[in-house]
Amino acid sequence: MENKKNYLQRNVSRLVKLAGDSAVPAKGFTDSLVASALQELDQSESHGLFRAGFLNGGIDKIMGVAAAAAVLCGAAVQLLLAGLSWASPALASTLLVTTSINWLSYLGRLML
Amino acid sequence: MLTEVLDIVMDDAENQAGWGIASGDAQEWRMLLDELIPKLYTMFMGRWPNPALAEELVQKTVFDAVRGRHGYDPSKGAPQDWIFGIAFNNIRMEIRKRASRPAIDVNAAMYLQALDTRLLPDEVLERKETAQQVRATLEALPARERDVLKARYLEALSIEEIAGRMGATKKAVYSLLYRAGISFRQRLVGDGPRGEA
Numbered sequence: 001m002e003n004k005k006n007y008l009q010r011n012v013s014r015l016v017k018l019a020g021d022s023a024v025p026a027k028g029f030t031d032s033l034v035a036s037a038l039q040e041l042d043q044s045e046s047h048g049l050f051r052a053g054f055l056n057g058g059i060d061k062i063m064g065v066a067a068a069a070a071v072l073c074g075a076a077v078q079l080l081l082a083g084l085s086w087a088s089p090a091l092a093s094t095l096l097v098t099t100s101i102n103w104l105s106y107l108g109r110l111m112l
Numbered sequence: 113m114l115t116e117v118l119d120i121v122m123d124d125a126e127n128q129a130g131w132g133i134a135s136g137d138a139q140e141w142r143m144l145l146d147e148l149i150p151k152l153y154t155m156f157m158g159r160w161p162n163p164a165l166a167e168e169l170v171q172k173t174v175f176d177a178v179r180g181r182h183g184y185d186p187s188k189g190a191p192q193d194w195i196f197g198i199a200f201n202n203i204r205m206e207i208r209k210r211a212s213r214p215a216i217d218v219n220a221a222m223y224l225q226a227l228d229t230r231l232l233p234d235e236v237l238e239r240k241e242t243a244q245q246v247r248a249t250l251e252a253l254p255a256r257e258r259d260v261l262k263a264r265y266l267e268a269l270s271i272e273e274i275a276g277r278m279g280a281t282k283k284a285v286y287s288l289l290y291r292a293g294i295s296f297r298q299r300l301v302g303d304g305p306r307g308e309a
Contacts, residue, residue: 010231012227014162015296015300016261028268034145041136
């Protein structure tokens with residue numbers, strides 16, 4: 001029933017538009033598109049620690065965050081190594097490298 | 113001398129605007145979009161006479177540009193040219209999409225019968241006869257139903273705006289819009305009540 005209503009509504013919307021002035025877009029469409037585009041712009045600008053201003057406090061703050069990240073990564077590596085005592089050295093190093101790269105990539109994306 | 117100075121000032125202003133676009137300056141974007149949306153719409157309508165598709169392509173082009181603004185290099189050209197480049201790319205994609213789907217039957221009535229079970233193909237909407245049929249159907253609708261359909265889909269007004277204009281509640285507008293859709297479908301496919309406009 002919901003699908004039926006959706007198809008009907010979408011088709012009626014597309015058909016009724018055919019009766020309009022084909023030279024210019026509706027003012028409501030333009031206004032709503034500009035508003036959505038600016039909202040998208042605003043959201044993507046404030047995404048990420050740099051853009052949100054979290055890392056804008058100068059080199060001391062960036063170093064502080066980097067040190068905290070290094071300590072956390074060290075602790076994570078220790079835990080991972082302890083958990084991998086059963087594995088062969090080759091498997092252990094592969095898992096360690098893969099996990100580290102994934103975390104570094106995640107942190108990079110978070111900051112930018 | 114004066115023209116040279118004016119050229120330099122104009123170039124400088126364009127360059128400033130370009131950097132504003134690349135860095136996501138909201139004011140620059142608003143000015144650019146206000147200028148470009150009607151032009152993009154006209155360009156898409158010139159390619160396919162289908163307002164719904166033109167709106168869809170304008171929307172896609174604008175969002176592609178907003179999301180890809182970091183890839184725009186102001187030293188390579190004006191932001192308008194860059195956005196038109198994105199629009200041409202969207203036209204090419206639409207052409208490819210159309211080429212890959214099966215040809216549409218010339219009998220549009222068959223598609224109109226199935227208005228509530230599947231999406232009408234763009235090719236049916238682009239036929240001159242369909243537009244004529246839609247205009248005639250709208251004119252034959254009771255005034256209140258015709259007004260609500262035009263306000264919602266032609267003027268792109270929100271439900272709140274329509275409710276304010278008609279002096280009705282939002283719920284009443286939703287209900288009227290639904291009834292108008294059913295009525296429009298019945299008249300369009302030829303199995304509905306006639307002559308009560």
